[in-house]
Amino acid sequence: MRARSSLLLFCAPLLAGCLGYREVELRTVHDVRVEQLDAQGVALRVEVEVHNPNGYRIHVQDPDVDLFLNGRPAGKAVLDSALVLDKRSTRRYSV
Numbered sequence: 001m002r003a004r005s006s007l008l009l010f011c012a013p014l015l016a017g018c019l020g021y022r023e024v025e026l027r028t029v030h031d032v033r034v035e036q037l038d039a040q041g042v043a044l045r046v047e048v049e050v051h052n053p054n055g056y057r058i059h060v061q062d063p064d065v066d067l068f069l070n071g072r073p074a075g076k077a078v079l080d081s082a083l084v085l086d087k088r089s090t091r092r093y094s095v
Helices: 002-019
Strands: 025-038 041-052 058-060 065-069 072-077 083-085 089-094
Touching: 083 089
Parallel strands: none
Antiparallel strands: 025 041, 041 089, 058 083, 065 072
């Protein structure tokens, strides 16, 4: 019984942290530059404004991003490096 109480006290703060997640917002696309165009695809550098309302940093490593052009699907996007969103911030990131 004592072991269960200890486990519950240990896990409660960990679970509580997950309950407070708020959705990250992509607010504005400020700039789009073509860096490479070949038979393999297109490499773009995009400057975006992102709002993270959470009280902790968020590490974005492998996002699932669908691209649209004039409302039509245009492909998928991948990041060339990891991105860390600062806690409780709205700022521009180059991705």
